Amino acid sequence: MSNWSAKNPYDSKITECYVLNGKGSKKETRHIVFDLGDSGLDYKVGDALGVLPENPPHIVEELIEIQGWDRDHTVTTHKGEKDLYTALKKDFEVHQANKKFVQSLANKVVSSGMNISMSIVKRSRNGVDWNAEEEGDLPPGLTTSMPSDDPTSQVKAILSDAKEIENYIWTRDYVDIMSEFSVKYSPEEFLELVDRLKPRLYSIASSHDAHPGFVELTVGIVRFNYHDRQRGGITTQYMADEVVVNETPVGVFMSPTKSFILPEDKDTDIIMVGPGTGIAPFRAFMEQRVHDKATGKNWLFFGDQSEKTEYYYKDEIEGWMDSGDLYRFTTAWSRDQEEKVYVQHRLKEHGAEVWEWFEKGAYFYICGDKTYMAKDVHRALIEIAIEHGGMSEADATHFIEQTMMREQKRYLRDVY
Ligand SMILES: Cc1cc2nc3c(=O)[nH]c(=O)nc-3n(C[C@H](O)[C@H](O)[C@H](O)COP(=O)(O)OP(=O)(O)OC[C@H]3O[C@@H](n4cnc5c(N)ncnc54)[C@H](O)[C@@H]3O)c2cc1C
Ligand SMILES: NC(=O)c1ccc[n+]([C@@H]2O[C@H](COP(=O)([O-])OP(=O)(O)OC[C@H]3O[C@@H](n4cnc5c(N)ncnc54)[C@H](OP(=O)(O)O)[C@@H]3O)[C@@H](O)[C@H]2O)c1
Structure with missing residues (x-):
């Protein structure tokens, strides 16, 4: 029996990570193989594998840059003391904005006194997919009922109900929001607001009897594009884009099933x-x-x-x-x-x-x-x-x- 868990994952290596789709497909579904090495990890068919991801490096870099933070600044997270870059990359989910952060804008925007039209012009110059200079052309997520030059009213409109917040964050991450409202946070303030990084589960696609020492998955890579910035799922992108086969350690653990099992009687159809x-x-x-x-x-x-x-x-x-x-x-x-x-x-x-x-x-x-x-x-x-x-x-x-x-x-x- 091994003691690997979500809190104490085994550092596995991915040995294969290839696309299953044929040329011209609209999808990217991968077969991903993990080496269980000397972990002692075992599994039965029907179980799931837990995978601990990391945030895409470009998003962490962009966050640090837009906020003017020092990447080596020491912070204390729920996983101990470390430099800010590592904390952002490994301990929190910074690839998608959460509601708590959007709610924090209420105080930030008022106290910063920033004028949103400044950031509107900047974003349109950066080639974002709307143009503030055209009359009535507002940033996605902001309805025409919002006065375009008053950030306080804009934040109020976004926070007016849960659906509005959901719509707003559906197409934006922290970098988008920070540049839209030109808001600044200290690293400590930001880490208080963002979600802790969670593992994702994947149904195991192999029998351990057929592949001793390995566990295999079938993974749909989540990718989408908004405001000319490519983004997607934290775990699927990590496995597809960042992990180097046979090199990068990836934290994994088993999530056994009690119910999704084969019939005991092998004659059963x-x-x-x-x-x-x-x-x-x-x-x-x-x-x-x-x-x-x-x-x-x-x-x-x-x-x-x-x-x-x-x-x-x-x-x-x-x-x-x-x-x-x-x-x-x-x-x-x-x-x-x-x-x-x-x-x-x-x-x-x-x-x-x-x-x-x-x-x-x-x-x-x-x-x-x-x-x-x-x-x-x-x-x-x-x-x-x-x-x-x-x-x-x-x-x-x-x-x-x-x-x-x-x-x-x-x-x-x-x-x-
Ligand atoms: C028991 C179990 C078994 C599973 N088995 C498998 C499996 O075998 N294979 C598999 O591929 N997955 C499986 N999943 C799903 C898997 O756990 C992840 O949820 C999935 O891979 C996405 O994870 P991620 O970290 O890449 O994406 P996340 O970072 O979690 O992002 C996913 C979220 O992105 C958002 N999103 C998605 N598309 C868009 C869009 N176009 N625009 C804006 N936002 C969008 C949605 O809010 C979505 O919930 C399983 C889940 C469970 C619970
Ligand atoms: N909760 C999560 O975290 C999470 C994360 C990732 C994926 N998912 C879900 O997991 C699913 C698996 O994704 P996938 O890419 O492997 O496959 P999928 O999107 O489910 O597509 C597989 C097939 O199912 C079809 N389909 C669509 N709607 C259907 C319906 N109502 N009934 C039956 N079949 C239907 C699709 O057809 P068409 O495409 O032609 O309509 C396609 O042919 C996705 O639907 C996604 O929503 C959930």
């Missing part, structure tokens, strides 16, 4: 629904079922934008189909035709067979997007129970949510 990065745990499940010589049938539903560019793990999947380990592979390529085709549409098309599997005790797994996909798949299951199980809406809902999910624990979810 399983249905896995994992579009996009949701495929991760199911690659691990397949590796484990093959290693265990499980006799239960495996049916995988996978989908993403296009077969040409998003058919992740194609060789492995085709290998499992050829060997008979993958009994069924059903795809939903959403953008390969006019109409959107999603995994729930495929589930319903195969509703009669899905229902037969359920009646024979199959487990049902779902992984990936929680907000839309998982809800739609859940609804599709209820509709399958109505159509093929001959149930009323209430009975079907009870069967899916109560019987399968809560009592029999054979409808299992890993959604995020």
Whole structure:
């Protein structure tokens, strides 16, 4: 047993970090392999890996520059005494602004007495995507009802309700806001306001039996661009852009699951629904079922934008189909035709067979997007129970949510 945790992560090295998408894809999904070295870390399929990121160096540099801070200034953080650069890079999340900081503008802007029109002119000269010299052309996030030359009123408008604050910070980071309002903070003041850095979890995409000493992930890199500045997710950008393969130590720990597990009885059939990065745990499940010589049938539903560019793990999947380990592979390529085709549409098309599997005790797994996909798949299951199980809406809902999910624990979810 090892004692590695979020507070005491193991310094692993990434040994592989390659893009799974084909040329011309709109996405950047990577296969990332971590070496567990002498950590003693173990895992089972279904578990997640915790990864501790660092902020992009250019953002830390920009912050220090815009505030005129001394990078070697000593500060004390929740992780001890260190120089300001290291504290900003490793101990806090400085890549995205938080509400607390925006709320602090109320006092800052009044006390600084700055005139926002100064910063408006400066930003437009810097080539930002709006032009203050054109009448009525306001910075994104500021509505035309705000007087453009009064920073106090502008801050008031932003702070007027939670939605306004959310809209405002959606496209801005600290550097944007500091330059927009020309506000200055001491390092200590700033560190009091920003969020402590948190690890991110990733569903493990490998079986430890198949890859002893390594743990593998399927990661969608989060990138977007606002006001001509490239930005994105702290952890995914760190792994994709900054970590040097076989060199940079990356803090990791295991986050074991109690519920998202394979059936104990290896004869049990399983249905896995994992579009996009949701495929991760199911690659691990397949590796484990093959290693265990499980006799239960495996049916995988996978989908993403296009077969040409998003058919992740194609060789492995085709290998499992050829060997008979993958009994069924059903795809939903959403953008390969006019109409959107999603995994729930495929589930319903195969509703009669899905229902037969359920009646024979199959487990049902779902992984990936929680907000839309998982809800739609859940609804599709209820509709399958109505159509093929001959149930009323209430009975079907009870069967899916109560019987399968809560009592029999054979409808299992890993959604995020
Ligand atoms: C149990 C679990 C398992 C997971 N498994 C996986 C997995 O296998 N693979 C995987 O890729 N992810 C997985 N995730 C998600 C993962 O943990 C991270 O949330 C994800 O990688 C983003 O992290 P980040 O640090 O790069 O981004 P963050 O710095 O956390 O930023 C993400 C945030 O950026 C903001 N954002 C995103 N797009 C935009 C935009 N266009 N404009 C403005 N803001 C935007 C949103 O607020 C979003 O919440 C899992 C999550 C959980 C909880
Ligand atoms: N909470 C977090 O921190 C966090 C962080 C990162 C990602 N995520 C979520 O994780 C998900 C995984 O991202 P990903 O890039 O791997 O895949 P994805 O964006 O979920 O896309 C995978 C496939 O699902 C399709 N899809 C879109 N809406 C759907 C719906 N309602 N029902 C079923 N399928 C649907 C997509 O089609 P189209 O694109 O053609 O519509 C695509 O073909 C994202 O949706 C994202 O929201 C969450």
